[in-house]
Amino acid sequence: MTVSASAPVTPGSDCRDSFRRAYENRYTWAPGFGGYRGRCIWEQGDRREEGTFQVGADLKASVEGIDDAEVLKAMNSQLWEVAIHRVRRSFEQTHGENTFIAGDTDSVGTEIIVGGKGEGDRYRIKDDVVTMVHRHIHGTVVTIYTTDVTDTGAGYLSHTYTSQYADPATGDARGGRNSFRDTFAPLPGDGPWVLSERVVTTEAHGHTPAGSQTFRFENLEAL
Template identity: 40%
Template sequence: MTSYTTTITEARELFRAAYENRYTWDRNFPGFTADVTYQRKDKIFTAQVRVNQNLSAEVLNVDDIEIKKELYHQLWEIAIHRIRRAFEDTHGQNTFTYGETDNTGAVELLVGGKSEGDSYKVRNNEVCYVRRHIHSVVVTINTFSSHDTGEGYLSHRYDSVYHDSKTGELKGGTNDFEDNYEKVGKYYILTSRIIQTKEQGQITTEAFNFSKIKLLSV
């Protein structure tokens, strides 16, 4: 019979393998510049953006403060998910135990320790479900498809939902994403992101398209 300790170790290693299978930029990533077109409803905005080697971001040539903030937020989202962090640095204070396996073969992993109450699902060596407590909200993300870069996977179609961590009340709407990437030099960089937000029976679509992507010189 498999011991409890062995089972915990197996669950941890299953999650570690999927975590380390994510596509990330290495330490030599130089940053990039790009033109961006942002479409929201019937309005179109253009700007230039820059992500620096230290992953700080700049939005240039747009006057609208709200639009500038939204573009900056997207750059932050792009960069934060490409940072390479060691598994032990991120999850060293967490424990993992098996939950249920659903009809798609996704294995639930329940988190204890520092991030107790969080949970993930892993299928085909990819994290396909995330439930995390972030301050006063719980974010739930389902990933439906991914890009295989040969150097790790990138999420393609996924959704996100936020609930109040105490009351369970839905905060905002349901967001459906579609991300596409292009290899520039040796690095995959986001070229388009479409977000559909469903809230109170209304659907709002936003589209971000990045073009003329150039890596910065080191």
């Protein structure tokens, strides 16, 4: 499913309902998620690490069989990040204290200017998909652009996207821009959709060279 064009809305108008539709169109795990497990593989150039993992009903990940501390940390981080974004929280729980005003509309989508508790944050939406996220998180700003999504039939998952961290005061980049390509698949027996592969390509920044790494998750099964 590729993000396509939609009619613009009037700048300055309240767009809470439009943003709510995009928010509720994201794919999340249904209540009662019981966890899953499988094999995990990390590759970067000629390097390869392989182990097993489990994500529990509490969304906590555990990885075994990987001795490299840096790879182990990265694998745990990917599993945690995927799980935390699948948690189903109502729109009011997440955004009840925010206001949403429409800005301009461009090829990415209609700008959503956030006020209230989340003041300073911005989004763009197109065809009930959040195509851009600009959020202040723990003293930094992250900007994410989504260009392609996977339609699960029960909401969308971001398939191709970029993320960039920056200093909130100066706008200076913190690290190189990351490009992601995610592949998802449902667990056997019409189970929840989970990540089966993530390819992360990082641009060079300062003294840090460009690089690419692949995370693969195989033999997946529900707990």
